Amino acid sequence: MQQTAPPKDEWTNKELMLKITEVPDENDPYHYHKLSDADEIRLVTIKPGKWTDPISCELTCHSLDVDDITEYSTLSYAWGSPRVTENIILEGRTWPVTVNLANALLFLRDHEKPVKMWIDALCIDQSNLKERGKQVQLMKDIYSGGTQVVVYLGDGKNHRPKRLSEHHIISKAPTQQHFYNDERDGVHLEEFWAALSASAMPSLPMNDGSKRPRIRSRHLSSTFHMFCLLRVLGDEVLTSDLVDRMRKLTAMDPSCDLLGTMVETLRCMLLNPWWQRIWVVQEMIVSRVAVVRCGTVTCPWDMFIAAASSLSSSSVDMSTIFRPDSIKVLQYFCRQVLSFRDLHNQWKKNFGAPMLTLLQDFSARRATDERDKVFALLGLASHSQRFLALASYEDSVADVYRATAVELIRRGHSLEIWHGDLARKNRRDLASWVPDWSAVYDEGDRQRAQRGGSEKGERSSAWKLTVVQSEGGYWKFVAEGMTLLLHWINENPQERKLPKRMEEEFDSYHRLLNITCLDFYRRRGANALVTTVERIQELCINLKAHCSWGSAYEDLAKHPSISAFGRSAAFYREVKSKSEVGQVTPNMDSESRDDFWFGKDTAAWLDRMVIRYETVTFRTPKSETAIQHHFRWELDESRWYPDGRRRKSFLSMESMPLGTVRHVGERIFSWDDRDSAFSTISKWVSYYEKMSGYHRVKLAKTLLGETNLTETLKSTAEVDGVGDESHRDTVEALLLEWLDHVLERHDFPDDANMKPLNEALVLATTGRVMFALNDSTLGLGPGSMTVGDEVMMLPGTSSPIVLRFRLPERDESLEGPAYAVVGDCYLDPSSSDEKKKLPNPWPGWLPETIMPIELKKYWERRRIYLF
Structure with missing residues (x-):
């Protein structure tokens, strides 16, 4: 016989206790469950409820790889102050959120059905730095995978969010109003014109001499009427009939600025922090469809674009319709909306935008976390997968900014990140050569960079940078360079011959590789490196066959492409260890030695040259020619100064001095x-x-x-x-x-x-000063340059660079002066001496170990250190 459950009032105490334990304690905070997969995300479901009901949400996990992932929307909003919060119910427990998010949840909640969304503040465990970094890498896929992005611009009453309690004073939910940007909006527009006509009717005298009060729409300044105005302005073009209609309404009573009242509401909406937030750029650009929500009014983002496009392209004199202050608001609205449209079109056409351009164009946008000034733009960059690895909230702001600078050099193959005034920094923990991505980029610098971007490939430096960071990468670089050089000589046997003197160098390098390098890598079991080194030995033999005396000797000495200044760290440590026990090693300190050298002097030289830096090579875009320089900063974190300070990172490069600044004029801001x-x-x-x-x-x-x-x-x-x-x-x-x-x-x-x-x-x-060098050469430079600064030409830049001498915390390893990077400048080309131009390099290069001493002295150069 089937037993039936006892009535509720007959439950035993034990059963009642079991029933209670199933209900979570609202006072117990919710703890996130760990995401199990790299592509897994959480979605939040806003449960249905009445206007005055508490907001209740629950979380579910989903994988972005699954094709049948449930449909969801994404939210684009401004967080607001984290110090002022409201409580919602998350997974049955109390959970604090910012006031602006609480408002968004209130207005987005449906009374009858659940709403599934992705909201960063709820779907990411903000206390888990590693998870935050991984979710940032998925942000592009999250927003592009949603059915739509909802842009929340406040409650429609004020740009400052209100507390939930203030909204709940109204016991009845406000009426929802939807625009579609098509013929379905006809009902709204009829109401709009009727309200305008009634409000514009002048006051009429009555029998007793008083005036009849003007009939006004109760909510003429409401968000609804402001959206109606934008809908009217977005009709393809502002037709003459429409313009005349607006003018007539205004002329009925000039003292009543009806259109200005609605534009003021638009101004309040534009004050919402969303318009200045850095994250909304990516959220808007990659999403399929965007919907604007302002209080109870909803419209497609396309309606905003239509209004902005119509206003910006119209030939109508807007001053006959709107007052000057209203025109400024409308112009600002157009700039904001059309910037999103243009970037979206560019991103869609080119599958991204240059990362450096993004950082410059959106530097004025705000982020609570300064690392987000970089992270928020990663998904929009061309070849974004190469940049996404930068997203790590476990790294400091300074480390993120430096890593971004290095990656931009790597991907851009140049030092164009130094364009502009680098001395304008908000942070003091950055090396001078690392741009402060949190600082607002000067508008003049931004426009010049944007204008010159399309021309950079034609007028840029002949040198192109390539970063080599691994042992295998170094040897591969040497092999590629020697191959290019051999190919060039084979094609031009009469024009390009290596000096006879280099036969000995090729022999020495061949034996050195055989004695030390191959033995070292065989013991390590690095078969790929052994193969590459053997290839270099073969190239040495082939290049040696082209050595002969001739006029090409002097040409060779002038071309820096023939010499590469890189060394393999592990290889030279091995050489150093052999030198200490009397085995043969090359001595690069002594100009008197032609072949090999024994003894401690070589060991001391090698000790100074142990690599603690990354290497940068310089290549021409057309012929893939390269010269390798040091892109150097200390990696040994165990080394400290006597007073306990950690050594700062620095960059070591070859430079060509152009002159010292002797006069600087006023700046044009x-x-x-x-x-x-x-x-x-x-x-x-x-x-x-x-x-x-x-x-x-x-x-x-x-x-x-x-x-x-x-x-x-x-x-x-x-x-x-x-x-x-x-x-x-x-x-x-x-x-x-x-x-x-x-x-x-x-x-x-x-x-x-x-x-x-x-x-x-x-x-x-704009933003520059005019200056003169000590040889009277004139130029335009960054506003922060001063008398005494030096102007130099550096490989990898299309413009001269302004440097400022400084006294760094130095040690014996620094063999040249130290400078801080101020920024790029322009010099009058008619005043520049031809000898100051970088020589046109040959296609191909050799490691410095091979080169005779006299061939290393090419063009006026000086090794400098940039801190």
């Missing part, structure tokens, strides 16, 4: 203040004319900076064919006329032929 900018230009020209007798044509060319005058002036009718030598006088005359107008009238000339010069002047001088 911005062209917003035109009077001040023109006054500064006049002071620059006046000083340098008196100082060096500079002709105004040269001064004009310097003021235009990196501008390609040939390309700039080709578009003007007056100087058509300006690239020809016969047109030089025409160009100079135009430059003089332009500069005289600027100096005398403190204004830009209206002549269409000179308009490109006006734009070039603003681009070249």
